[in-house]
Amino acid sequence: MQIKTIHEIQLTKDDDAAIGALLSRAFGQIGDDDFEGRSYYKQRHHLRVLGWEGDHLIGHIALNFRMVTLGDETLPIIGLAEVATHPDHGGKGVASALLEETIKLALDAQATFILLFGDHPIYTRRGFLPAQNELRYVGIEDGHINTVITQVTKHLKVMALRDQSWDDTAKLDLLGHIF
Ligand SMILES: CC(C)(COP(=O)(O)OP(=O)(O)OC[C@H]1O[C@@H](n2cnc3c(N)ncnc32)[C@H](O)[C@@H]1OP(=O)(O)O)[C@@H](O)C(=O)NCCC(=O)NCCS
Numbered sequence: 001m002q003i004k005t006i007h008e009i010q011l012t013k014d015d016d017a018a019i020g021a022l023l024s025r026a027f028g029q030i031g032d033d034d035f036e037g038r039s040y041y042k043q044r045h046h047l048r049v050l051g052w053e054g055d056h057l058i059g060h061i062a063l064n065f066r067m068v069t070l071g072d073e074t075l076p077i078i079g080l081a082e083v084a085t086h087p088d089h090g091g092k093g094v095a096s097a098l099l100e101e102t103i104k105l106a107l108d109a110q111a112t113f114i115l116l117f118g119d120h121p122i123y124t125r126r127g128f129l130p131a132q133n134e135l136r137y138v139g140i141e142d143g144h145i146n147t148v149i150t151q152v153t154k155h156l157k158v159m160a161l162r163d164q165s166w167d168d169t170a171k172l173d174l175l176g177h178i179f
Pocket residue numbers: 026027030082083084085086089090091092093094095096097117118119120121122
């Protein structure tokens with residue numbers, strides 16, 4: 001597998017189509033295809049980490065570089081989204097390799113933590129810790145901001161990239177939509 005990164009603004013229509021098809025296949029197998037062929041769920045990202053086997057896209061992770069507020073402190077974080085492997089290539093380490101590459105990129109960036117919302121064992125195995133902060137973010141429905149959502153999520157996972165530790169008692173404001 002060849003791993004390539006691409007900035008969102010450089011994605012071609014063919015890249016978008018390949019990512020959309022992959023996300024539909026990967027999330028479709030777990031009955032969760034909300035993508036309808038799009039390369040993103042509600043909003044575009046900043047960077048894609050892509051796994052290619054020749055001309056076939058077999059793996060994907062989207063990265064969002066974002067400021068969030070944890071308690072009284074505003075912090076730079078990288079939010080991961082749409083971790084997906086094509087079902088024909090599952091269980092061969094594709095997602096693990098893309099996650100390793102993503103962590104390397106995050107360590108080189110000005111980010112203090114990586115955050116994601118997900119429950120797959122791959123995350124805890126790689127050192128992400130579960131957190132149960134009260135969360136606030138902008139809700140988007142049918143192409144419109146419809147509300148500001150406050151909830152405690154059981155799906156938040158956090159990886160510290162620097163010396164700072166994560167305060168999971170503090171309120172977490174995503175300063176935008178959820179990724
Ligand atoms: C989740 C997903 C990305 C994993 O991709 P993958 O390329 O098959 O993952 P890997 O081959 O790198 O496997 C990573 C590890 O998780 C393990 N694993 C994979 N599926 C597992 C499962 N359902 N339960 C427990 N462990 C599992 C693998 O055995 C492997 O363990 P190892 O590192 O000790 O060998 C892929 O199954 C997928 O696209 N699923 C649908 C979309 C999805 O659920 N995305 C995650 C949203 S949170």
